Amino acid sequence: MTQKILWALTVSILWTTCVAKPTVEGIANVEGNATVAENEKVNGNATVETNANETENLVSENADADTLKSYADRMKSFMNFSISPCDDFYEYACGNWKNVKQDRQSSHKRNNLLDIFYTLSDVTEKLLTKISLAIDLDYEAELQIAQQFYNACLTADLQPLPAADPAYLALIKSIGGFPAVEGTAWQADKFSWFNMSAHLTNYGVRGLINEDIQPQYPFAPFFSLPELGFEYIVHSDNIATNETRGFKLNEERMRGYLQTFGLTEEGINEVIAGVFAFWHDALDISDRFEEDEDKCNLMTKINETVQFPQWSNYYEIAWNGQNFSKEKLSRFCDFYYEELDKVCIEHAPAVANYLAMKLLYTMDAKLKEVKFQRDYCKLTVQYSMPYLLDKLYFLEYFSEEIHSEIKGIINELRKSLRVVLENAQWLDDETRREALEKESTIESRIGSFKDDELVHRLIREMKNLTFLDGTYAQNNINLKRFKVYMNRFNGHHNLELSNETKPLELIMGMQVNAFYYNIDNSINVMAGLLHPPAFHQTWPNSLKFGTIGYLVGHEFTHGFDSVGSNYDSHGKRRYWWSKKSGAVFKERAQCYVDHYNNYLIPEINRKINGNQTKDENIADGGGLREALSAYRNFMKDQLAIAIAANETFVPKSEQMPGMDHSPEQLFFLGFAQLWCAAYKEEHYWEELTNEHTMDKYRVLGAVSNNEDFATAYNCSLGSPMNLQAAKCRVW
Incomplete structure (x- = not known):
């Protein structure tokens, strides 16, 4: 059980990668295409006889044609043409993606949409050289700090992690100790597993306290069930024997760290066995907890349970005693922690060893090969010092032209959504009136929310980041702690901030994300998302x-799901649905729950949790329908405008060169290829508790419940992608 987060994210920002390199206009140029500098050079070689404007247009058209051809070839390279789109549209659209994706560093799944992270990391490296721009902004000192950490990372010996570095060991000893290394010097009587976990949150370590920040004033922390293990999250069944992949990968990770300290093989085996014994007992609590999560529903039961007494320690250690008002404090289930306390006391040395290694794991670059070190360093700087880089990014890469086009697409989606709300026969008049009012007041933000004063404060905080020559480990520690402090910044300073202050996620545009924010009834399309495979200005409208368009529609739909129904047009927490309409919504939503519950993940022999992923699946279905309707209406409007002006309507091609897909087939193909992904077994476990359905099944679920898809690809009734005429539909 996790506390329901009050806003909806299209994508998680935990994963990375990409193939595209942005030009200075802010559009990601597909690899191999002419850059702006090259285009200018070509233009400069124009013959005297050619009109300059004509030459410029010709060069631009040729570059656009090359870009389209290159990206069309890339789209085709992702596909498995041996599979019928009506049998398995995901395999048809994405079956070869795992074989052609770039070889990049990633500790998580690879995903075509999230691979934009690597586009942005390449930009980051360029931004780090923009010293003149930083001087103009009076951020020269901050940029130099970023350069120092980046250069130190590039030259450090990161593979394998030097786990025995004195800086790491000193930190571990200061927060709880490392019995496996300290031996009899470890003071068991002074060890507190809870306090050590609280200290670890200061370095971004998710030990036995799994912390996130509420996305609303006063930005207090909230918690969810701890996930045990390292890169392979453990469950009772995936470490049931020592032959499972989960057992082997976690054993290998711990053995690697312990060997660094010179432990004997017998000693290493004993430590690892102790950690697994602790995990088994702790997982037994989790299993019971999941069966009885109503007992721990914080929203309704918090006054009926005795508070776990150590939570005050957490706020003292992690938040310097920050005084959040009592009603804003969120504890995780006290029942769970009361039970976990008993297990941790029984396994105290093993718990300390596990938490010590969890810290090392967080400090570890986890490089597969040394060649990936540059990727790691770019991403580390990008996500540790995002506000300075974000400032530079907007000045260098984000254009008004892009802003204007995305605004137009958003407006088309709004019109489409409004028609849906007006024509939804299952809404009664009262609820329809509320829904239409909510739609009319949604604020659209493109790029990011602007709060220059707060951004300036955030950038200036970099001057408090300490860099020491010759000690990468200590700098690594300092950077991890700084990153956590910045994530908690609004919470630490909430008394100085207005209660209208937005969460930091809204002001950071250089991220691969779009989301609907219930608290102020806004849709936010971040600047970093606007690269292939999500967007390119040269694409046909069908693909855009x-x-x-689908991503925007997905987020709009969140304003009208089971969470959005609890926030009105002013962002106030109020259930605005009538009893009648609410009952019909639940009935229609149950169709999605039942449909997705049937998807088996064979790699881990688990099924998708349809109830857990319900709102995201509804948003996928609604967003896809709204986007297709918006596209159709957009094309009709273009024709009508031309007719009204007595002009011949000659639209640009709505197909991609060298592809025989109709415009609407291309529309669905573009949607599916956002979610092309490559998973390893451990990644399925990592995403098992996510509110988003795993990539393959969100594609299959969305298209198999879309009658327009069946028409576009001529899928006969009864085929796997069109099993039955009745489709799940809310919007």
Whole structure:
């Protein structure tokens, strides 16, 4: 059980990668295409006889044609043409993606949409050289700090992690100790597993306290069930024997760290066995906890349970005693922690060893090969010092032209959504009136929310980041702690901030994300998302609406799901649905629950949790329908405008060169290819508790419940992608 987060994210920002390199206009240029500098050079070689404007247009058209051809070839390279789209549209659209994706560093799944992270990391490296721009902004000192950490990372010996570095060991000893290394010097009587976990949160370590920040004033922390293990999250069944992949990968990770300290093989085996014994007992609590999560529903039961007494320690250690008002404090289930306390006391040395190694794991670059070190360093700087880089990014890469086009797409989606709300026969008049009012007041933000004063404060905080020559480990520690402090910044300073202050996620545009924010009834399309495979200005409209249009529609739909129904047009927490309409919504939503519950993940022999992923699946279905309707209406409007002006309507091609897909087939193909992904077994476990359905099944679920898809691809009734005429539909 996790506390329901009050806003909806299209994508998680935990994973990375990409193939595209942005030009200075802010559009990601597909690899191999002419850059702006090259285009200018070509233009400069124009013959005297050619009109300059004509030459410029010709060069631009040729570059656009090359870009389209290159990206069309890339789209085709992802596909498995041996599979019928009506049998398995995901395999048809994405079956070869795992074989052609770039070889990049990633500790998590690879995903075509999230691979934009690598586009942005390449930009980060360029931004680090923009010293003149930083001087103009009076951020020269801050940019130099970023350069220091980046250069130190590039030259450090990161593979394998030097786990025995004195800086790491000193930190571990200061927060709880490392019995496996300290031996009899470890003071068991002074060890507190809870306090050590609280200290670890200061370095971004998710030990036995799994902390996130509420996305609303006063930005207090909230918690969810701890996930045990290292890169392979453990459950009772995936470490049931020592032959499972989960057992082997976690054993290998611990053995690697312990060997660094010179322990004997017998000693290493004993430590590892102790950690697994602790995990088994702790997982037994989790299993019971999941069966009885109503007992721990904080929203309704918090006054009926005795508070776990150590929570005050957490706020003292992690938040310097920050005084959040009592009603804003959120504890995780006290029942769970009361039970976990008993297990941790019984396994105290093993718990300390596990938490010590969890810290090392967080400090570890986890490089597969040394060649990936540059990727790691770019991403580390990008996500540790995002506000300075974000400032530079907007000045260098984000254009008004892009802003204007995305605004147009958003407006088309709004019109489409409004028609849906007006024509939803299952809404009664009262609820329809509320829904239409909510739609009319949604604020659209493109790029990011602007709060220059707060951004300036955040950038200036970099001057408090200590860099020491010759000690990468200590700098690594300092950077991890700084990153956590910045994530908690609004919470630490809430008394100085207005209660209208937005969460930091809204002001950081250089991220691969779009989301609907219930608290102020806004949709936010972040600047970093606007690269292939989500968007490119040269694409046909059919592809744009199938990609960024769908993502926008997905987020709009969140304003009208089971969470959005609890926030009105002013962002106030109020259930605005009538009893009648609410009952019909639940009935229609149950169709999605039942449909997705049937998807088996064979790699881990678990099924998708349809109830857990319900709102995201509804948003996928609604967003896809709204985007296709918006595309159709957009094309009709273009024709009508031309007719009204007595002009011949000659639209640009709505197909991609060398592809025989109709515009609407291309629309659905673009949607599906956002979610092309490559998973390892451990990644399925990592995403098992996520509110988003795993990539393959969100594609299959969305298209198999879309009658327009069946028409576009001529899928006969009864085929796997069109099993039955009745489709799950809310919007």
